[in-house]
Amino acid sequence: MARRNPMRDEIAIVGVGSTDFSRDAGGISAAKLGAQACIAAIQDAGIDKSEIDGVVGALEPGAPRANQMSSILGLNDITHHSSPMPVAVSALVDAMTAIFSGQCDTVLVYYAFTRAPWNSRSAAQDPFRSYLGGMMSGGLKAPPMPESIDPSAAYTAWAQRYIHEYDVPRETFGRVAMNMRANAARNPKAAMKTPLTMEAYLEARMIRDPLCMLDMDIPVDGADAFILTTTEKAKKLTPNPVVVHTATAGMVGRNDEDQLPSLERHGQHVVVEALKERSDVWIDDVDVFFPYDGFSIITLGWIENMGFAKRGQAGRWMLDHWDEDLGCVMIDGRVPMNPHGGSLSEGASRGTGHLREAVMQLRGDAGERQVHDAKTALIGCGGFFFNSQGAILKRL
Amino acid sequence: MSESVSDAELVERFPWVQITHDSKFHFRGWLDKQLLINRCADCGNWHHPPKPVCPVCWSENLVPTEVDGTGTIHLAMALHQGAPAPGVDYAKGPHPVVAVDLDGADGVRFSSTVIGLPPEEVVIGLPVELDWVERYGHPFPVFRKREA
Structure with missing residues (x-):
């Protein structure tokens, strides 16, 4: 069954801008990081700020909303603005639909990240971040109970279920972490570049058994921004623009973290079906693969649910496609997986790093990470519950 | 009451x-x-x-x-660190958290901890039953191993 996809290849990403990602950028606000990335993206696109009439900004703790960023950058005459829920593709889709429907022509999309008191010791010492603690508790007078299976704890619970159902060792998760770290070493923007061995992975501090600190994305200070416009307009800026072939969200009804029916039917499956049915290409056509890795179990899910590996076989599949020289997955000796290092090693960017690297690869601007003549990128963004998303990007 | x-x-x-x-x-x-x-x-x-x-x-x-609170562990993990709560001391050892498929309430899970069992014995598939402890001065539902 084919689905409608009138936006196919009609929206282009014509600018990208990023700060470095670091575990401590020093005394710099999320607003400033965001502004730096936005200015870089506008300059990269080669447009004047007066051409921007849409602003889509991250709903991230401590980050400025779209109205605030418009004020910071002095963007006038904005006809579409929003602050969608993470992860990255939801902002992408919001900007695409706004352009395609005629609400605006050229959109600034940005995500800004700042380490928070609950996930960084040094951030907890920063008095200017103390208010974030109150945001986290949602106005409640006491912290949630340890037994509350919140979204992040839930990935650990389902990781144990994965181990139980498919009888896999912890090394399967470690292999995901090693892939990201080896790739991050080739990315100057990445927060974590020191090599990672399996021995070091297995000895890393356990946080929630069976997942250790290296299974969880690394909180960073940093920001990414993008400029989107019509493909028609993009062709006047560059001869071979990067276009969005298709992008989607995916969710099932019973998405409460501890009530999800099973690992065999959740948001990722809805995403995969929608992408396939709206697309001319699929995994055999992909030059670079971006599975989200906010938690290592999510990456295993994308590998299997997109059809690269059979259920429970992602670990075996990574070994079969492992490049010993590079220390990472090269699918069929050719296609890397998160060549920028992903959220586990570049930094926790809710998938904006994946999206940015996809654009860089398709433009041929990925430096020593460049995949030869990359034309198609596949992104599986987000996890199992409420934020599963996906996109296919192409070079025209 | x-x-x-x-x-x-x-x-x-x-x-x-x-x-x-x-x-x-x-x-x-x-x-x-x-x-x-x-x-x-x-x-x-x-x-x-x-x-x-x-x-x-x-x-x-x-x-x-x-519900009578009997069931089977569907999801399990052991917190080495986590939110504070009375009676939970991560320094003494990991704190188990489980989601239990409840008998008689088809498709529903209830999440809590398991008491009276070393964390390494809190595993998926284990039959459990409901018990109550005191937290913040009110009864708090927990599970313990159900003996055959």
């Missing part, structure tokens, strides 16, 4: 969770050491956490129904 507890007092006694008009019955049940799970009086389906309408047939005719 819980009948006499006002809404304001209920909120005061559970400072760590956002109680709503849809979930107030569930938490009142805790005060009486009753685990109440929503069941639809029209189609018979169960759901949790408490929702305003039945997700299957959209009936508002929902009945908080006591």
Whole structure:
């Protein structure tokens, strides 16, 4: 069954801008990081700020909303603005639909990240971040109970279920972490570049058994921004623009973290079906693969649910496609997986790093990470519950 | 007992969770050491956490129904660090957290900890039963291993 996809290849990403990602950028606000990335993206696109009439900004703790960023950058005459829920593709889709429907022509999309008191010791010492603690508790007078299976704890619970159902060792998760770290070493923007061995992975501090600190994305200070416009307009800026072939969200009804029916039917499956049915290409056509890795179990899910590996076989599949020289997955000796290092090693960017690297690869601007003549990128963004998303990007 | 507890007092006694008009019955049940799970009086389906309408047939005719709390562990993990709570000391060892498939309430899981068992024995598939401990001065539902 084919689905409608009138936006196919009609929206282009014509600018990208990023700060470095670091575990401590020093005394710099999320607003400033965001502004730096936005200015870089506008300059990269080669447009004047007066051409921007849409602003889509991250709903991230401590980050400025779209109205605030418009004020910071002095963007006038904005006809579409929003602050969608993470992860990255939801902002992408919001900007695409706004352009395609005629609400605006050229959109600034940005995500800004700042380490928070609950996930960084040094951030907890920063008095200017103390208010974030109150945001986290949602106005409640006491912290949630340890037994509350919140979204992040839930990935650990389902990781144990994965181990139980498919009888896999912890090394399967470690292999995901090693892939990201080896790739991050080739990315100057990445927060974590020191090599990672399996021995070091297995000895890393356990946080929630069976997942250790290296299974969880690394909180960073940093920001990414993008400029989107019509493909028609993009062709006047560059001869071979990067276009969005298709992008989607995916969710099932019973998405409460501890009530999800099973690992065999959740948001990722809805995403995969929608992408396939709206697309001319699929995994055999992909030059670079971006599975989200906010938690290592999510990456295993994308590998299997997109059809690269059979259920429970992602670990075996990574070994079969492992490049010993590079220390990472090269699918069929050719296609890397998160060549920028992903959220586990570049930094926790809710998938904006994946999206940015996809654009860089398709433009041929990925430096020593460049995949030869990359034309198609596949992104599986987000996890199992409420934020599963996906996109296919192409070079025209 | 819980009948006499006002809404304001209920909120005061559970400072760590956002109680709503849809979930107030569930938490009142805790005060009486009753685990109440929503069941639809029209189609018979169960759901949790408490929702305003039945997700299957959209009936508002929902009945908080006591379950005996026996079940089987579906999800399990051991927290080496986590949110603070009375009686939880991560320095003494990891704190188990489980989601249990409840017997008699088809498709519903209830999440809590397991007491009286070393963390390494808290595994998926283990039969458990409900018990109650004291937390923040109110009864708190937990599980323990169910002996055959």
